[in-house]
Amino acid sequence: MIGIVVVSHSRALAEAAVGLAAEMVAEDKRPVVAVAAGLDATTFGTDAMAVSEAITTADSADGVLVLLDLGSAVLSAEMALEFVDPEVAARVRLTSAPLVEGLVAAVVTASTGASLDAVAAEAERGLIGKQDHLGGTTVADTAPVAEADRTADVVVGNEHGLHARPAARLVGLVNGFDATVTLTDLDTGRGPVDAGSLSMVATLNAQQGHRLRVGASGPQAAEALAAIEKLAAENFGDEPVEKAAPAPGGSGLDVAIGPAVLAGDAVDLSEYVASDNELGRLDDALRAAGDELRVLRDGSAEHGGIFEAHLAMVGDRKLLEEVRAAISAGTPAPAAWREAYDALATTFEALDDAYQRERAQDVRAVRDRVLRQLTGTSATETPVDGILVVPELDAATAATLDATRVAGIAVRAAGTTGHGVIVARSRGIPLITGIGDVEVPAGTTVAFDARTGSFEIAPDEQVVRATIAERVGERRRALEEAEQPATTRDGRTVDVLVNVGVVQDAVDARGADGSGLVRTEVLFGDRRTAPSVDEQVEAFRAIARALGNKPITIRTWDVGGDKPLAFLPQDKEANPFLGERGLRVFRRRPELLRDQLEAIRRTAAETPVHVMFPMVTTADEVAWALDALGPRHGLEVGIMVEVPAAALRVGTLAKDLDFVSIGTNDLTQYTTAADRTNAAVAPLADGLDPAVLQLIDHVVRNAGVRVAVCGDLASDPQAAVLLAALGVTELSAVGPQVPLVKARLRQADLGQVDTAAVLAARDADQVRGLL
Numbered sequence: 001m002i003g004i005v006v007v008s009h010s011r012a013l014a015e016a017a018v019g020l021a022a023e024m025v026a027e028d029k030r031p032v033v034a035v036a037a038g039l040d041a042t043t044f045g046t047d048a049m050a051v052s053e054a055i056t057t058a059d060s061a062d063g064v065l066v067l068l069d070l071g072s073a074v075l076s077a078e079m080a081l082e083f084v085d086p087e088v089a090a091r092v093r094l095t096s097a098p099l100v101e102g103l104v105a106a107v108v109t110a111s112t113g114a115s116l117d118a119v120a121a122e123a124e125r126g127l128i129g130k131q132d133h134l135g136g137t138t139v140a141d142t143a144p145v146a147e148a149d150r151t152a153d154v155v156v157g158n159e160h161g162l163h164a165r166p167a168a169r170l171v172g173l174v175n176g177f178d179a180t181v182t183l184t185d186l187d188t189g190r191g192p193v194d195a196g197s198l199s200m201v202a203t204l205n206a207q208q209g210h211r212l213r214v215g216a217s218g219p220q221a222a223e224a225l226a227a228i229e230k231l232a233a234e235n236f237g238d239e240p241v242e243k244a245a246p247a248p249g250g251s252g253l254d255v256a257i258g259p260a261v262l263a264g265d266a267v268d269l270s271e272y273v274a275s276d277n278e279l280g281r282l283d284d285a286l287r288a289a290g291d292e293l294r295v296l297r298d299g300s301a302e303h304g305g306i307f308e309a310h311l312a313m314v315g316d317r318k319l320l321e322e323v324r325a326a327i328s329a330g331t332p333a334p335a336a337w338r339e340a341y342d343a344l345a346t347t348f349e350a351l352d353d354a355y356q357r358e359r360a361q362d363v364r365a366v367r368d369r370v371l372r373q374l375t376g377t378s379a380t381e382t383p384v385d386g387i388l389v390v391p392e393l394d395a396a397t398a399a400t401l402d403a404t405r406v407a408g409i410a411v412r413a414a415g416t417t418g419h420g421v422i423v424a425r426s427r428g429i430p431l432i433t434g435i436g437d438v439e440v441p442a443g444t445t446v447a448f449d450a451r452t453g454s455f456e457i458a459p460d461e462q463v464v465r466a467t468i469a470e471r472v473g474e475r476r477r478a479l480e481e482a483e484q485p486a487t488t489r490d491g492r493t494v495d496v497l498v499n500v501g502v503v504q505d506a507v508d509a510r511g512a513d514g515s516g517l518v519r520t521e522v523l524f525g526d527r528r529t530a531p532s533v534d535e536q537v538e539a540f541r542a543i544a545r546a547l548g549n550k551p552i553t554i555r556t557w558d559v560g561g562d563k564p565l566a567f568l569p570q571d572k573e574a575n576p577f578l579g580e581r582g583l584r585v586f587r588r589r590p591e592l593l594r595d596q597l598e599a600i601r602r603t604a605a606e607t608p609v610h611v612m613f614p615m616v617t618t619a620d621e622v623a624w625a626l627d628a629l630g631p632r633h634g635l636e637v638g639i640m641v642e643v644p645a646a647a648l649r650v651g652t653l654a655k656d657l658d659f660v661s662i663g664t665n666d667l668t669q670y671t672t673a674a675d676r677t678n679a680a681v682a683p684l685a686d687g688l689d690p691a692v693l694q695l696i697d698h699v700v701r702n703a704g705v706r707v708a709v710c711g712d713l714a715s716d717p718q719a720a721v722l723l724a725a726l727g728v729t730e731l732s733a734v735g736p737q738v739p740l741v742k743a744r745l746r747q748a749d750l751g752q753v754d755t756a757a758v759l760a761a762r763d764a765d766q767v768r769g770l771l
Contacts, residue, residue, distance in 0.1 A: 003058030011038035024168035063116030101126030112175030148215025154232035166236030256408030285373035341367035365394030478739035482511025514550035516732025536599035582615025664711030717744035
């Protein structure tokens with residue numbers, strides 16, 4: 001095995017680089033790496049005599065590779081060759097490879113027993129991966145790879161993709177076989193590249209969830225493929241992250257009162273005093289902020305992806321380059337950081353897509369997290385029995401609030417799709433958005449009622465507390481009677497089911513007659529690799545068990561629009577809500593759907609299961625889905641009715657189906673031409689708009705099969721009565737609303753609902769008045 005020498009002006013730099021490279025290979029396989037760096041532990045410089053001693057230490061019959069940092073390091077190394085035995089000097093190779101990247105590549109390659117020429121070539125290619133990703137001139141030509149005799153496909157399961165350590169394990173494994181192995185990233189089209197080269201593997205930039213095609217040829221091709229498949233199944237040696245238990249939830253009420261606690265204002269930088277180590281301060285703040293975000297990510301199975309995105313923002317290379325350049329030019333670290341992230345937030349706010357505009361909240365959350373670390377400022381503590389009033393709600397705040405102590409949250413910004421709003425509602429924290437710029441003195445008693453949209457300063461506390469008592473009593477009575485069927489006063493029974501996004505939704509559900517919507521894209525939304533058939537079966541079984549093996553309706557992958565799926569990357573679309581969504585996506589990726597359908601069929605053999613296909617528009621799509629499903633074997637099959645076209649021709653679409661389920665969220669936005677994520681037009685996207693109700697009525701009258709509703713409208717007790725009066729026989733609501741919906745239905749006489757007047761109403765407000 002060759003030896004390696006590191007020549008640097010800085011001993012700390014050299015030792016850190018050696019430490020990094022040593023992490024890439026097992027201790028018993030590392031080559032000898034000797035260091036000649038600095039004139040002493042703290043003084044910069046190089047010494048030819050020290051270099052000659054390091055060469056003697058690392059000397060091997062296979063040769064010695066010398067990596068250098070800059071300037072006089074080269075001169076010192078050349079002079080050192082005059083001090084050593086000529087026979088030793090003949091085995092030494094000085095290389096222009098980059099010190100850090102080249103050293104890592106050299107150590108990994110040398111550990112496989114490669115020749116000095118091969119190690120030197122690999123070290124000199126050390127920058128290729130970085131240049132390929134960031135742009136730049138290629139430093140070395142890459143040899144063409146041979147065509148493979150056999151192939152196998154594997155998936156990158158590592159949380160951070162094929163980063164240095166797992167890539168090094170792969171390279172070390174490959175070079176242990178008498179075979180030529182190549183890698184091609186099927187998701188990006190990169191490759192094939194030499195899998196025995198760390199630099200070439202780096203050029204793939206393979207991320208979690210990417211599918212790699214491994215090609216092999218040579219005497220041990222089969223053995224190499226089998227070993228790589230095994231390594232990939234073990235996440236290339238990376239340990240999985242343990243998930244913490246979920247935080248406790250709140251009351252789930254929609255009304256709250258308490259003293260106002262103001263938070264979310266800009267971090268005060270006026271007292272900050274710059275030092276002569278601003279770059280070091282920034283690095284410390286970034287490490288601390290990263291540690292906080294990793295704790296949040298690992299503690300949230302449902303929302304971990306949000307904090308993973310925040311981590312990516314903290315480490316954004318382009319922004320960090322801008323910030324560090326500004327600091328080097330004399331700008332204090334907090335000011336440089338704030339300026340860069342304010343500019344990024346402004347960029348997001350200028351985007352056309354409303355959902356993307358709301359991501360500016362995430363940028364500002366990351367900005368403030370790091371600023372608090374730089375200034376030593378603490379985040380606002382959970383207000384005891386108070387109402388947190390914030391300009392906007394970031395996900396970290398929503399996830400870390402003590403939901404059992406905070407009375408509620410009032411958000412000045414409008415919009416319901418901000419990540420903080422989503423997290424808070426999922427935790428049952430009373431919340432209202434869009435209160436605007438109303439002046440709220442700190443400590444003043446405030447109250448809100450999200451059901452009516454009211455926010456009051458110095459309210460009549462007696463009236464508010466009476467409303468809270470009424471809602472609490474309403475909820476308590478509903479919970480006590482939750483297991484009773486929802487049979488109306490005129491004798492009609494409506495099944496009230498629960499919408500499930502995570503298994504805990506099913507565990508927490510009270511009184512549900514099953515699940516009318518299992519959102520598989522949410523159930524596995526924190527995954528960056530597609531779940532296996534077995535993993536899906538286990539999750540479906542867990543949901544069924546939690547619901548007492550009552551029927552569950554599993555919706556196949558519903559992605560696109562405002563619902564991205566990490567392991568199914570999609571091209572950017574000008575109008576994603578009118579693009580590839582739901583079933584449309586899987587006409588080009590049928591393998592993911594086939595696996596899911598297999599998991600559904602296996603689950604259906606043990607417990608009652610229905611399957612439902614989303615975003616269906618044409619009869620051809622229905623036929624394609626049924627063909628993909630294959631023999632039903634008693635499995636009930638339905639589709640989502642989410643677009644007006646499907647509603648109007650439901651009789652044709654439902655011809656070979658057992659049921660249809662109306663997704664009122666999408667049906668409303670497509671009918672009213674109002675993006676549900678755009679606060680400016682959100683009032684138009686009202687599920688009680690008579691046009692939407694007319695389409696629902698048309699579906700009920702013409703489907704020829706049973707009709708369910710699984711959109712938000714089914715979670716509104718008042719609207720639920722109207723839907724039942726129109727002929728809907730199944731309602732699937734969010735968990736906390738199931739008992740309330742059932743209670744309201746039991747009080748109703750559907751024969752007394754004037755559906756003709758409702759369908760002929762002028763607008764949604766008039767519909768509410770009639771109800």
